[in-house]
Amino acid sequence: MTEENNYLDMDLLRFTTAGSVDDGKSTLIGRLFHDTKAIFEDQLEAIERSSKKRGDEHVNLALLTDGLKAEREQGITIDVAYRYFATPKRKFIIADTPGHIQYTRNMVTGASTANLALILVDARNGVVEQTRRHTFIADLLGIKHIAVCINKMDLVDYDEKVYADVQQQYRDFASRLENVTDLTFIPISALKGDNVVDRSENMTWFEGPSLLYHLENVYVGSDANHVDARFPVQWVIRPHSDKHHDFRGFAGRVAGGVFKTGDEVTVLPSGFSTKIQKILSGDEEREDAFYPQSVTMLLEDEIDVSRGDMLAKPNNQPRVSQDLDAKVCWFSVTKKLTKGAKFIFRHTTKEAQAIVSEIRYKVDVNSLRKVEEVDHFDMNEIGRICLRVSQPVFHDTYRRNRNTGSFILVDPYTNETLAAGMII
Numbered sequence: 001m002t003e004e005n006n007y008l009d010m011d012l013l014r015f016t017t018a019g020s021v022d023d024g025k026s027t028l029i030g031r032l033f034h035d036t037k038a039i040f041e042d043q044l045e046a047i048e049r050s051s052k053k054r055g056d057e058h059v060n061l062a063l064l065t066d067g068l069k070a071e072r073e074q075g076i077t078i079d080v081a082y083r084y085f086a087t088p089k090r091k092f093i094i095a096d097t098p099g100h101i102q103y104t105r106n107m108v109t110g111a112s113t114a115n116l117a118l119i120l121v122d123a124r125n126g127v128v129e130q131t132r133r134h135t136f137i138a139d140l141l142g143i144k145h146i147a148v149c150i151n152k153m154d155l156v157d158y159d160e161k162v163y164a165d166v167q168q169q170y171r172d173f174a175s176r177l178e179n180v181t182d183l184t185f186i187p188i189s190a191l192k193g194d195n196v197v198d199r200s201e202n203m204t205w206f207e208g209p210s211l212l213y214h215l216e217n218v219y220v221g222s223d224a225n226h227v228d229a230r231f232p233v234q235w236v237i238r239p240h241s242d243k244h245h246d247f248r249g250f251a252g253r254v255a256g257g258v259f260k261t262g263d264e265v266t267v268l269p270s271g272f273s274t275k276i277q278k279i280l281s282g283d284e285e286r287e288d289a290f291y292p293q294s295v296t297m298l299l300e301d302e303i304d305v306s307r308g309d310m311l312a313k314p315n316n317q318p319r320v321s322q323d324l325d326a327k328v329c330w331f332s333v334t335k336k337l338t339k340g341a342k343f344i345f346r347h348t349t350k351e352a353q354a355i356v357s358e359i360r361y362k363v364d365v366n367s368l369r370k371v372e373e374v375d376h377f378d379m380n381e382i383g384r385i386c387l388r389v390s391q392p393v394f395h396d397t398y399r400r401n402r403n404t405g406s407f408i409l410v411d412p413y414t415n416e417t418l419a420a421g422m423i424i
Contacts, residue, residue: 010086013215016095016111018138019120020130024151028120028190029083029096032212035197038085080110089216104380105331107137108420112406114138115220116145118211123156123187127169133365135170139177140327140382140422142402145218146174147184149211154189158202163187176368179399182218186211224291225401229257230318230394231265231289231311232348232404237296249280249296250305255348255403256396257313259297260288265311267303268394273314274301291403308350310394318394318404323357324387327398328409328421330377335411335418337377337385343418345389347407352393354409358386384424398422 017025033039081096095110111117117138121131138146148170156162167185174183186195187206194200197212209217234252259265259276266273278298279289289295297311305311312318330337337356345354361370362383377383398405409419 010091011089012091012093013116013218013220014093014095014114015116015118015215016097016107016114016138016143017118017120018097018107018111018134019151020122020125020128023120023122024190025118025120026096028118028149028151028188028196028211029094031190031193031196033083033085035193036085036087036212080106087212087216092215104133104137104382105329107134108141108329108331111138111141111143112420114141114143115223116147116215116218117143119146119148120151120190121148121166121170123150123152123162123166126166127173129366131170132173132368135174135177135180136363136365136368137329137382139179140329142179142398142422144179144223145182145184145220146180147186147211147214147218149190150185150187151190153187153194153203154192158187158194158200160203160205163206184208184214184218186214225256225396226290227257228316228318228396228401228404229259229263229265229311229313230255230396230401230404231259231297232350233305233307233309233311234349236306247298248302249298250311251294251296252349253294254289254291256291256401257316258288258290259311264314265299266314266317267305268310268312268317268320269392270304270309272301272303274299274303276300308348310348312394318396320392320394322389322392324389324393324395325384325424326387326407326421327382327384327424328377328419329382330379330419332411332416332418333379337419338375342412343409344412345387345393345407346410347393347395348404350391350393353390353412354387356385357388360384360386387421395423397424 019025083094085092095114097107097110119135121127150163150166174180186208187203188195188211190196194202195210197210199210231254232252233250237249237251239247261276261279263276264273265276276297277300279286280296339356339359341356343354345352359374361372362374362381364371365382396404405423407421408417411418
């Protein structure tokens with residue numbers, strides 16, 4: 001097998017970083033890159049020059065991810081920065097998200113596709129409001145794996161008791177969450193590199209793995225829904241050529257479950273059933289397709305199928321409804337979410353009109369309490385609403401399937417994304 005094929009077939013882990021301002025998220029990613037030799041010499045030299053110019057005592061590894069000028073000047077992360085690296089075991093996509101309260105929506109964006117959330121806690125400060133906020137958002141977005149990195153251990157003399165106290169604070173809060181099933185604690189120093197890539201000699205009392213070892217080995221294969229077969233049709237391929245005269249294929253990305261050649265499928269909303277004649281990936285024919293593969297399916301019968309329709313198995317179909325109960329995170333700076341507001345509703349490959357029929361409550365993300373009798377949401381607020389959609393929506397609950405249970409609300413006039421939603 002060639003090295004390139006080997007790389008393409010490697011397992012992929014998407015993870016997001018979260019935590020309060022100055023907890024060291026960008027420094028940690030810089031350290032991961034530096035210690036796994038994932039940065040080029042000229043990049044490192046440029047960072048060393050910038051660090052000297054700024055008067056930093058150490059090489060400021062945070063400059064690797066903080067690419068915006070304002071981020072460098074203020075020493076904070078403002079936008080989501082995606083970074084890619086690989087070790088011999090796994091490929092990684094990292095979303096470095098901001099810690100500030102006013103960038104909650106950026107954190108939601110970065111965490112929406114992640115398998116794992118890396119929550120940083122400053123060992124000196126313990127669990128603070130932003131730690132709780134980000135953990136709640138990770139839980140809301142269905143992230144099952146959380147690695148809590150208790151950072152800056154070098155500033156508390158690598159004291160085991162400090163680590164144990166912070167760990168207990170976090171466990172007390174996390175016990176109230178719904179989705180998190182896998183919680184791991186690692187004491188680290190992102191600045192000095194303790195327990196990031198290599199085990200620390202300063203914390204011999206810690207018997208767990210280094211952060212990189214955990215990231216390489218955490219098992220996320222069972223997180224995707226391989227039970228409910230869902231295929232939202234994105235595009236109808238009908239080439240008008242002599243070679244492919246009768247070709248009619250339906251392209252899209254499998255959103256759940258497994259489809260095999262010869263399987264019986266039902267087309268929604270029409271309800272007609274047929275069998276899968278062929279599954280193509282590019283020009284190659286394949287026996288089956290599963291999430292997150294993008295494929296083209298050919299059906300045995302001539303059935304009218306168009307963008308926004310969905311293929312599912314006859315004995316396992318999604319819910320169909322025009323009335324949805326959902327949790328949303330409101331993104332807009334200028335607009336408020338109010339009862340009666342109208343939006344474009346985008347869900348898988350479907351687009352429709354939607355109106356807010358009820359605002360049920362907001363969540364105080366610090367105490368996790370419900371605030372009822374509210375009439376609007378402001379930017380970064382999270383809560384529960386009811387929507388009426390102009391066409392039936394084929395969906396699962398977000399807890400069951402993140403792909404068919406999520407949607408966005410878009411401004412019909414400016415095309416701005418106003419909210420991200422999770423169907424309950």
